[in-house]
Amino acid sequence: MTTDSLDRVLLLPELKLEKKFAMGKWGIGVVVSKTSSFEVCPKCGTKSSRVYDRRRIKVKDEPIRNKAVHLYIIKRRFYCKPCFKPFTEPVKGIGKYKRMSERFKRGVSWACEKFVNLKEVQKYYRCSAGTVYKTYYDNLELKRRKHTYPFPEKIGIDEHSIRKPKYADVEFATIIVDHNRHRVF
Ligand SMILES: [Zn+2]
Known part of the structure; x- marks a missing residue:
């Protein structure tokens, strides 16, 4: 992996690069994990440093030089004593239960505006037409909400x-x- 793409991976906040591997000629797999010494239970707010188990989730990230990037995030689950159960650590830039990183979605949305046609967006991001469509409109909705204000006087x-x-x-x-x-x- 080249230095700038490596930097880019590290730019995703709080993630550490564990390993990377080639996925044929078309993509790069990147294994990352979080290194915080403790996490806070989302239910009761108690700190926990007791790792319960680890799971690997796969998330599509923004392509690098025409190559697809798949992030494999090793997410830890911490045990919360007061709640008697484990909780999964959150990762910035990756929504809960999401299979695409925030920047992947922003990229698709940006490309929808810049690229000549949506087929190209689909090809570059290696995703379905449905994903392109949904991502684009979700983002428009987000932008719309940001700009919502009371009805103008004039x-x-x-x-x-x-x-x-x-x-x-x-x-x-x-x-x-x-x-x-x-x-x-
Ligand atoms: Zn708790």
């Missing part, structure tokens, strides 16, 4: 021609503008 309605197909009428898009905040609503 709005403007604008029409723009977006496309002029041959032998057909020009297509228009209507946008609503928030005049007070100078942005598209």
Whole structure:
């Protein structure tokens, strides 16, 4: 593995590189683990340093130079005394029960906007059309929520021609503008 890709793996917060291996010519497998000395129980907030067991989960990460990257994360389960049961340690950048890292999803979403067509996105990220579709729209929804604010006091309605197909009428898009905040609503 080259230095910059190695750095990239290490950039995922709190993870340590254990091992890497080639997956044919198309991908790289990276085994990582967390090294914290204790974790906190999500139910009761008690610290625990007693490792109960370990499990390996597979997560798709952003490709490096056209190669797919699969992270194998060794997740520890800690035993919580007050709760009488184990809990799994969280890993930053990897959602619970998720099979793609946050940056993989951000990458797909970014590519949807930059690439000419979604087939290319699918090819580069080696994922299904369904994943591309879902990731893209999930991200739009996230962005939308970030921009949600009360209905503007003063709005403007604008029409723009977006496309002029041959032998057909020009297509228009209507946008609503928030005049007070100078942005598209
Ligand atoms: Zn607990």
